[in-house]
Amino acid sequence: MSPREQKAEVDGHTLKLSNLDKVMYPATGTTKGEVIDYYHRAAGVLIPQATRRPATRKRWVDGVGTQKKPGKVFFRKDLEDHAPTWVPRADIEHQDGTSTYPLVDEPAVLVWLAQLAALEIHTPQWRFDEEGAQSNPDRLVLDLDPGEGAGLTECAQVASWCREILGDMGMDTYPVTSGSKGIHLYAPLDGSNTAEEIDQVAHELARALETDHPDQVVSDMKKSLRRGKVLVDWSQNNGSKTTVCPYSLRGRLRPTVAAPRTWEEIEADDLDHLEFEEVLERIEDGTDPIAPLGHPGEGASADRARDRLEVYRSKRDPQRTPEPVPPSPEAEDAPGEQEARRALESAEPMFVIQEHHASRLHWDFRLEHDGVLVSWAVPKGPPLETGMQRLAVRTEDHPMEYGTFEGTIPQEEYGGGEVSIWDTGTIEIEKWREGSEVIAICHGQEDGGLGGLPRRFAFVHTGRMGKGRRTTAAKEAEQKNWLLQLMKDQPEDEASTRSAGKRAASTGQDRAAGEMSEPLSPMLATLGARSDIRQEEQWAYEMKWDGVRAIATVTADAVRLTSRNGKDLTPTFPELQDLAEAVDPEVLEAGETVVDGEIVALDGQDRPSFARLQQRLGLTAEADVRRARKSVETHLMVFDLLVRGGDSLLRETYQDRRESLFETLSATSATEHVQIPAADHGDVDHAIDLSKQLQLEGVMAKKDSSIYQPGKRARTWIKIKNSRHQEAVIIGWRAGKGERSSTIGSLLLAVPDQDGELAYAGRVGTGFTERTLKRLTSTLRSRSRQTPPAHDVPAADRRDAQWVRADLVGEVQYAEITDDGRLRHPVWRGLRPDKKATEVRWER
Known part of the structure; x- marks a missing residue:
């Protein structure tokens, strides 16, 4: 040779x-x-x-x-x-x-x-299947190619616009600096569409971007049109075309690579090829x-x-360290190892925090994800005060077996020092954006370092910290730096958790028959989109009912209905006393039962109608309620069980609570006004399509593993709306003209900002019935004040306005929110007496 x-x-x-x-x-x-x-x-x-x-x-x-x-x-x-x-x-x-x-x-x-x-x-963008046939594409690609006079900075801006559009379509987006001139964007597909169909979608997306940003974007390949603009090349989705593979070298003058990047890198002002x-x-x-x-x-x-353990394995010699070092994938498992590993991975997802006395003391925070323990080193330890932030340095993924490791690593070995478990337990992953953000609730041990309380932590990638050019080493160090924060919005603290549990548990033994405990507050969902639902996680999908949320407490003697803000709804909806007949008598005998549901009024086609429900809201006098019931009956859609016969189910999973609900309300089919709607465990797209076919408000997606957190807004429940609704505070009104001269022409609305200060949100003048106008006119005239509650009402809208106390909440449907925070084309839906003005926030 x-x-x-x-x-x-x-x-x-x-x-x-x-x-x-x-x-x-x-x-x-x-x-x-x-x-x-x-x-x-x-x-x-x-x-x-x-x-x-x-x-x-x-x-x-x-x-x-x-x-x-x-x-x-x-x-x-x-x-x-x-x-x-x-x-x-x-x-x-x-x-x-x-x-x-x-x-x-x-x-x-x-x-x-x-x-x-x-x-x-x-x-x-496609692969061969197992039989060697061409499959449908499993990814969409957009090649952002800068024309003369444009560069990587302009491509990054267009990439962010593409990300927004694809995100609205429920698709995650992965950027790659091409190593040549521009940026490639990839989005995963489920393989249900042909290359021709995906090619058409990509072409339409490119055209839409060109229409929205004509000075920055072009979708036509002609070079004469591309000067100073970015070409969104959609054509590589054609089944016969190719794109340079991520991580491929490029044949340029320098050995650049088509390098996958984080979005923090794309947004940095010193973005360059690697x-x-x-x-x-x-x-x-x-x-x-x-x-x-x-x-x-x-x-x-x-x-x-x-x-994912290649880096971990490369740093450890199993002959020299007591740490677990699993064999490489190509090696054969020893007898029983595969079964043990499967047992670890099939259990409820775990976390472990290990105190590590290495050359410098730190705490290793590890979360189970994708079959490994994703790890961070926290030099000052996990924060235990809300709002406190700590540096968390991303380290290599660790094997699942490391979750129980304690011992002494020899000083001459990587990470040498004493390792002990500071706390361990199970986790609820609420958000996992690879390389960007992780939010998880950790349920540790009673005597663990987290204090025996469920703690919601956020890991946030810091991206670039500061300006100016930096060395490669500095850039790589930044990639490892995250912030660990104990979030302000925590699960129930120790006092509320224990008091709620004791309160619920005591109803069977310590209370006199028929005496009710203080009502629980309903758990709240986070407004989201299709893209927030990870298919690898187990979700249940309920229809979103267009009504009023209610917590129902049932004893052997009565049913009490309470709104989200604690108002007693019992006299307003007497027909819902039917709920007592639905609960298993043996359960009622043991103690009170508490369910969560939605009060709705149905139209002639058995669809929820918020407009019809308005005719019942706010009525408390027996004669008024009796008269309104002649034309509008209501129903309670029960979807959760919080207390069963005096036993709290708050810490049980959603799936277990649903099973108990069907056991507890065994007689529901015989009641006229109480129903348990189905929860579908199929596909989120099917659930959304079905809600649209039924003309319902949207879908509630709930993780099977989610616990019930009274009064808290959680990401384990995601509400996906078919139309845009917004609650707003009424701050004034203007008189109508013509036939409406004696009533309201339009309502002036505001929404509190992050500091709680009212900010003007625009006027609504459509969607009112004659009955609603009369009722609102009477109500608002009794609430008059001299000055506007919001300081930023434009002069044109102030003219002839009548100002009112800012304590009434209404709801509108709208087309979009303008750049200056105004509702565009709002349509009135109704008052929300179940909501407080201080609770209102923008739903975005």
Whole structure:
């Protein structure tokens, strides 16, 4: 063998490597040996993006050359005739015949391609299925290409606009600086649409961006139109086209890489392309922002591609440390190891905080996610006061077995020192945005460091801290820096949790028969969208009923109905005393039962009508209620059980509470005014479509694992609305004209800002019935005041306005919110006597 050649063993395959000292990038002196090393070390993150996709290669046999004398490039589709037999391959039928393509499914293929000087690897947006047929695309791509006079900064701005649109479509977006000029954006697809359909969607998105931003965006390929603008190239979604693979080198003058980035990096003012050495540092630190988009195929090579413990394993020798060091995926498990690992992963998700007396004392905070313990080192320990922030440095993922590790790591080893468990328990993941933000509720031990209380923590990636140019080392250090915060909005604190539990539990034994405890406050959902629902998590989907929320407390003698803000609704809805007949008598005998539900009024087609419900709200006199009931009957839609026969179920999961609800309200089918609506465990898109078909308000998505948190707004419950509704405070009114001259022409509305100060939100003058106008006119005239409650009402809207006390809340439907915080095209829906003015906030 020539001295310039050598053999290398890669995953059991022997490869002959030659000309390793040939310079491939003259500008930097980067050699072929360094190119091969890069692809070998990047295999773990590149392969998940390329697996089972036909690979087209661009080869620079003599290197990329110089600006004056560029190297010759060969574009190769067919598999080379001399390709080793072990290279995986698949066929594509073209009009002019069948072509065989290599599949980059294992590291040895990457090394072999690098040996052939294939600097760039390009793949389509689809994969071959197990039978070798072409699947529908599993990702959408947009190539943001700057024209003359535009650059990466302009591409970043357009990328953020694309992200907003795709987010509204329920799609996460993963940016990649292309290593050439622009940015590639990827969004995952479920494979239900053809390439032609996705191509059309991408084209329409590009056109929409061009319409909204004509001075910055162009969707037409003509170069004459692109000067100073960014081309949103949608065409690479065509099934016959390809895009440079994430983590591929580029054949530019310098060895840049198509590098996946975080959105914090995209938004930084010093955004630039990365070269291969910078990317290798990120890989070694476990930084892989596009990881959620990778779906390796089956087999050992796929396991290696998705090996999240590669960095952890590389830093530890199982012969020299007592820490658990699982074998690499290609190694065979010892008897029982696989079953033990499955048992760990199938249990309720866990967290562990370990006190680590290494060279510097710190606490390791670890959360279970995707089969590993995602880890941060917290130098000053977890914050135990709300609003307090602590630095949290992201470290390598740890194996699940580390969750129970305690012991002494030898001082000469990585992380040498004493490790002990400070607290451990289960977690509820409320939000997980890879590389950006994590919100979780930790339920620790009674005697643990968290004090035996459920704690809601937020990990937030800090992004760039400060301005100016920095070294590569400084940039990489910033990538590891997060902030850990104990959030202000906490689950029930110790006192309220215990008092609620005692209060609920005491009703059966300590209270006289029929005596009721203080009412619980309802748990609140967070306004969200389809994109907030992670399919890998277990969710239940309820229809969102257009009514008034109520907590119903049932004893053997009576039913008490309480609104969200604690008002007694019992005299307003006497027909809902039917609930007592629905509860199992044995349960009532044991103690009080508390359910959560929505009071609705149905129209002629059995759909909830908030307008009809308005005719009942606020009535308390028996004669008024009796008269209103003749035309409007109400129903209670029960969807949760909080107390059963005196026993609190607040700490039970949603799924368990629902099962208990059906057992407790066994006689519901015999009651006229009480129903338990179904909860669907299927697909969120199906639930949303069904709610639209039924013309309902939207969908309530609830995690099966969620506990009930009275009075708290949680992200384990997500409300997805079909139309935009907003609560607002009435601050004044203007008289009508013509037939409405004796009543109201329009209401002036305001919404409190973050500091609680009322900010003007606009006027609403449509959606009123004649009865509503008369009732509002009477009510508002008795609430008059001399000055406007909000300071920023425009002069045009102040003219002829009658100001009122800001204590009435109403609800409107609207088209959008303008840049200056005004409701556009609002339509009146009704008063909300169940809401306090101080509770109102923008729902965005």
